[in-house]
Each structure stands twice: as structure tokens, then as C-alpha cells.
Amino acid sequence: MTLVNARAAFEKAVTDAVAAADNTVLMVYDNVRYTTPGKTKKYILMTVNFNRSTIQNQGAAQDYYSGVIQCNIYVPKSAGTSVLSSLSEAVIDGLTSVNASDYTDTFSVAPRVSDISGPTPLELEDRSHFIGIVSCQFTAVV
Amino acid sequence: MAKKRGIGQIVTDLERKLNDDYNALIQITVGELGTEQNSPVDTGFFASSWKASTQKIRAQDKREDFAPWSSIYKTRDPSRNQWVHTDKKPAQSRIKPRFEVPEFNYKRQPTVYIGNTAEYAGYALESPKVANFIQGEMRSLVQQTFGDKRPGRIFARTGSSSSVFGSYTKL
Numbered sequence: 001m002t003l004v005n006a007r008a009a010f011e012k013a014v015t016d017a018v019a020a021a022d023n024t025v026l027m028v029y030d031n032v033r034y035t036t037p038g039k040t041k042k043y044i045l046m047t048v049n050f051n052r053s054t055i056q057n058q059g060a061a062q063d064y065y066s067g068v069i070q071c072n073i074y075v076p077k078s079a080g081t082s083v084l085s086s087l088s089e090a091v092i093d094g095l096t097s098v099n100a101s102d103y104t105d106t107f108s109v110a111p112r113v114s115d116i117s118g119p120t121p122l123e124l125e126d127r128s129h130f131i132g133i134v135s136c137q138f139t140a141v142v
Numbered sequence: 143m144a145k146k147r148g149i150g151q152i153v154t155d156l157e158r159k160l161n162d163d164y165n166a167l168i169q170i171t172v173g174e175l176g177t178e179q180n181s182p183v184d185t186g187f188f189a190s191s192w193k194a195s196t197q198k199i200r201a202q203d204k205r206e207d208f209a210p211w212s213s214i215y216k217t218r219d220p221s222r223n224q225w226v227h228t229d230k231k232p233a234q235s236r237i238k239p240r241f242e243v244p245e246f247n248y249k250r251q252p253t254v255y256i257g258n259t260a261e262y263a264g265y266a267l268e269s270p271k272v273a274n275f276i277q278g279e280m281r282s283l284v285q286q287t288f289g290d291k292r293p294g295r296i297f298a299r300t301g302s303s304s305s306v307f308g309s310y311t312k313l
Binding site: 047049051066067068070072117120122124131133135136137 | 264265267268270273274277278279281
């Protein structure tokens with residue numbers, strides 16, 4: 001179940017940080033059905049993509065997961081950037097929390113994230129929300 | 143017998159190798175971005191519009207202005223005898239690179255921008271495919287492209303020489 005645990009470790013870290021910053025934000029994860037929230041609501045789409053699952057040093061293959069996490073942060077349009085900034089900061093704090101020396105590795109996967117890109121703001125004409133994109137590479141080892 | 147190149151050519155050789163690797167990386171990156179695996183595809187116009195340039199890339203090309211993508215969302219209306227827009231998802235997307243990747247010189251052009259010219263490129267960033275490639279595979283691509291290809295391996299004995307199984311360190 002290490003693949004499940006690796007995903008859970010990152011999803012929980014981000015969800016906890018976002019909930020602590022603003023508990024009205026809806027978190028949406030991969031392959032979960034949802035109805036696009038109204039234009040005054042805030043929500044985050046979190047995607048975890050795995051690029052690698054094992055590493056072959058010598059002998060048996062070892063579970064070594066790596067890939068990219070992307071969080072699309074949707075906030076009300078035409079209302080300034082402060083909400084996007086504070087939510088982006090919460091997402092970034094959640095991601096980097098797994099690197100902290102006092103992080104409790106509940107899922108036993110030694111999660112790590114590397115350099116974080118974003119938040120890249122996107123104002124798209126026919127979208128009801130203002131969007132910020134935060135992404136980073138991750139690893140998890142068993 | 144093959145003529146040996148003198149050590150005096152080392153700077154020229156290294157510069158040529160760096161330049162070859164630089165161009166190979168740009169070619170591979172643009173090529174990989176323009177695939178269904180690394181770009182979201184509906185009509186294929188976005189995936190076909192990756193470009194490398196010394197200037198920043200502007201996202202200004204409208205799909206409707208470029209064949210064959212211009213006709214993908216059009217259908218023939220027999221009652222009016224003309225082509226009209228349809229919201230029906232295209233049956234055939236088409237990926238065909240629109241820009242040739244030019245040759246760059248890493249000394250004269252140390253900065254190269256790789257971007258997408260499709261007007262709606264911003265929408266594509268919502269898909270994690272592009273970030274997945276740039277943040278995921280690009281790292282190993284850079285390492286592979288600029289890494290030395292070692293034809294052999296050199297080991298140095300670092301442990302006791304009294305045993306035939308003395309420890310070695312791989313250099």
C-alpha cells in the first residue's frame with residue numbers, strides 16, 4: 001500500500017495546511033467527482049502524478065516514488081490577489097512541511113518535495129475564477 | 143592508422159560538444175512537449191505550437207487562422223450551404239509541429255526561450271501534463287544530454303591488496 005501512502009502523505013500535508021489557513025476552501029483530489037463550485041467559492045484541485053515507482057540499485061528493486069504535484073488554486077475573480085496569495089502560501093507551507101526535521105512521518109514513506117514553482121497567476125476570459133498554479137517535484141521512499 | 147587529434151584542440155572539441163548538447167536538449171524538449179503525453183490535446187493546435195527562440199514567445203496565434211486546425215470545429219450546413227461552427231468534439235485531433243527548431247550557439251545565444259504560441263496557452267497550464275514534463279522528465283533529460291557517455295568504467299583499489307576481492311571505489 002505504499003503507493004497509496006505516498007499519495008496520502010502529500011494530500012494530507014496540503015489539506016491540513018489549507019484547512020488551518022481557511023477552512024472554507026474545498027479540496028478536490030484526483031479522480032473525484034465534483035461540481036464546479038460557484039464563483040464566490042474558493043477551491044483547490046490537487047493532482048499527484050507519479051513518474052517513477054522503483055529504483056534498481058543492486059539486487060531487488062526498491063520502492064522509490066517520484067513525480068510532480070500540481071495544485072490549481074481557484075479564487076473569486078476581480079477581487080484582488082490577496083486571497084490567492086494567502087492560499088498559495090498555505091499550499092506551499094503544506095508541501096514544504098514534509099521536509100521539516102520535526103515532520104511526523106505517519107505514512108512511513110519519507111516524503112520530500114524539491115523546488116516549488118509558482119504561484120503562477122492565470123486570468124482566463126471564460127473562467128469564473130482567478131487561478132494560481134503551484135507545482136513541485138516530489139519523492140517518497142519506503 | 144587514424145590520425146590523432148592533439149591536446150591543443152581540447153577547447154574547440156569541448157565547445158563543439160557543449161554546443162551539440164545544447165542544441166540536442168532544445169530539440170528534444172520541443173519535440174517532447176509537442177506530444178499527447180506532455181501537452182493537453184483537443185484539436186492538437188496547442189501541442190503543435192511549441193517554439194524555441196531567443197525572444198520571449200508570445201501566445202497570440204488563433205486556432206481559427208491556421209489550417210488544418212481551423213476547420214476542426216466546422217461542419218457543413220446543407221440548408222445554408224456553408225460551413226458553420228459546431229461544439230461537437232473533433233473526431234480527429236492533429237499534432238503537426240508548426241515551427242522548425244533553429245540551430246543555436248550557446249555562446250552567442252546563451253538564453254533560449256521555449257514557449258507556446260497558441261492564444262489559449264494559459265488554459266493548457268491548468269492541465270498538469272506540462273508541469274509534469276518540465277519538472278519531472280526535464281531533469282533527467284538535462285542529465286542525460288549533458289552527461290559524459292562513459293564507454294568503460296575505472297575502478298581504483300582502495301582497500302587491502304592482500305585479497306583478490308579487495309574493495310574498490312568506482313570513479
